[in-house]
Amino acid sequence: MNARFALFGEVLITGVAVAAASLGVVTALPAAVAGAGHLRRHVDGEGGGLSTAAADFRTAFRRLPAASVGLPVLAALLAWNLTAGRQAGTPAFVACLIVAALAAITVVRLAASWTPDDPSPVRTAIHHTVTDPAGSALLAGALLGTVAVGWMLLPLIIIAPGLLLLASLAVHRRLTDPGPSPSNTATRSRVRGS
Template identity: 35%
Template sequence: MRRFALFGECLMAGLLVLLAALPVVTLVPALAAGCAHIKAHVDGETTSVRSFFGRVRAASPGGWVVSVGVVAGFAVLVVDVVFLRTRVVGGGYVAAVCSVAGVGLAVVVLRAAASWSPGASWPSVMREGARRAARDFAGSLLLVMSLAVLLVVTWQHPPLLLPMVGCVLMSAVAVDRRNRTFAENPISR
């Protein structure tokens, strides 16, 4: 029964994150609040809709600047991929590099969102997310696979976007906790 409750929280977190991220400038705070929502459920804390939006408000100071930067970065990469692939000889190789850079940016953002805590400054959280993405390659690869599953499943069945976003958030939290466990107990490696 507890596993089904976790799936229900993933569904709820996916819905709430998509709603909170609609203004675009709240993308990163919404992801951070979604990860905090999943963490709270796993830890047995409050996971109400009100507490979720309280977490979004707590993550918002400075988060809108990071959100604009992330969205601008993705927009530049998408435009590069579209134009280079079709209009430049050999542009397919550069488009592939841009695609890998986009996946890397998504992994860093997920790592940062999972490690965010109330009161943390977003520039330091993003730097730490980038460090963790580079240091823990296996965890980053797990996040890449979760993003790939998100893309394939929602491409085949678009209504499954809600639970899949929640599952990606859950995987970001799991990778973050895995990383912290390894940092605290290096013998278990």
């Protein structure tokens, strides 16, 4: 099977699973964490199926109780803020959209970067959002693309979590794996040339 097609399938399955597990509202963040962990293991070629994802879900639910409850509250406040901003005029609405986008970017960064041993994962996600503007811009593009796809064909919104988590993993990997250094690239070029 083609590796790209397999990844596409995992993203679709993960999106549906995360959407279904998020129906409990306070389970949305642990579901996203488990989905990101599943996609990370798939990309890295590690094993782990439903039981591993379920263990990730339970661990995240235990370790992130305040954030799990706070996420739906934050979403409700942002929805109310967007409604109020729309009534206040275009500049206020744009400002509210930017705040909502930054909150969504921080949440998907939290899902991608979460580890059980991080003492303050929310602070880490906020730090990455602020100190990596290029990565935040990439995730803003992913959010915009996901909203556009959902707007054009509403049933596709069910796979949106998988798409956003894959984008967040790519951005996070960009931060943690800086790639080959120039000296390593030069060494590889010399080895190939000889």
